[in-house]
Amino acid sequence: MTVVTIVEDCVASAESAFAYVNDYRNLPTILHGLESFTPVGAKDEGLGAVFDGRMKLGPVALTSRVEVTRWTENALIEVTSIKGFEIASTFVFHPKGAALCTIDAIVEYRVPGGLAGKALGRTIEPFVKLAVKHTTDNLVAQIAAFHLTREP
Template sequence: MTEVKIVEDCAATAETAFAYVNDYRNLPRFISEIHEFTPVTDQIEGVGATFDGTIRLGPATLHSTIRVVRWEENVAIAVKSIKGFEIESTFLFHGKDDNQCTVDAIVEYRVGGGIAGRVLGKTIEPFVKIAVKHSTHNLTTQIAEFQASRQG
């Protein structure tokens, strides 16, 4: 698997950051490459919640069904694909003080074998790195705004 990890500080508590990421409706707001993201189960949070998603990375459009595989309130949310494009994403939230946390965004993905897989991997790799960095910046900015709206 190829891993991309971005760590960024955020002007919000770990609790606020977790709450923002935990609401699946916010995902397309901070990951602009996501074009569809819908629940396929009645459960929409916690381990076992399952979603269908479509993401565009450069010239490639990739579909996955993902399931929440780790959910520790105010600490971590991780998803793993169970169908389609193989991806694992983890968000970790580390509290620093009353108004600061650090968010780790870790994305691991695997493309199929053979020539087609290698070509796809080389095609999407730069887009994945840019998307994760851009998404993490969007996320921390939106979390800080979310925290300010909760306080005001």
Template sequence: MTEVKIVADCAASAESAFAYVDDYQHLPKFINEISAFTPLTEQVEGVGATFDGTIQLGPITLHSTIEIVRHEPGYAIGVKSIKGFEIESTFLFHDRGEEACTIDAIVDYRVPGGLAGKLLGKTIEPFVKLAVKSSTHHLVTQVAEFHATRANA
């Protein structure tokens, strides 16, 4: 597997950051490359919630069915593909006080073996790195705005 990890500080509590990411409807807002993300189960949060997703990485469109496999309120959300493009993604929220946290965005992906898999890996790797970095920037900005709205409510 290939791992891409971005660590970013955020002007929001870990609880607010977790709450923002825990709402699946926010995902396409901070991951611009997602063109579709649909729940497949009535359950839309917590371990076992399952979604169908499509992501555009440069010239390649990838589909996955993912399931939430880790859900620790205020600290971690992890997903893993159960069908399609192999991907594991984890968001960790490290509390730094009422107005600050650090977010770790970790993406592991695997391409199929053989020549086609190697070509796919070489094609998407720079796009994955850019997507994770861009998504983390969008996430930090959106979480700070979400936190400010919650604090003023």
């Protein structure tokens, strides 16, 4: 299992950051390489919500069906794959004031075993590093802009 962790301060409240990330429609603009993220069924947030996602990392397209496995309003969102590419993503929102929070974004993924899995791992590794850099930049910039629209 490969683990990628992003810890960033963001000029927004934890509530604003949570609200932005919790809206699945925002994820393709935050997560670099995410081409689609659509709900499966009527539930589109909270514990038990299920989504189909497609991510492009360089020449490789990966698909997963994920389920929200932990969800605490304004504090935590965790999704875990239940089908397809094995991935788990967790976002933790730490309040630091009315307009400041720290966001922990932890992504864990596993490539299949054998030669094909090793080749896939080597192929996507540089693209994962690039995606993490762009995702970090997108995450803090977009949440900060969203927070400004929510202020009275």
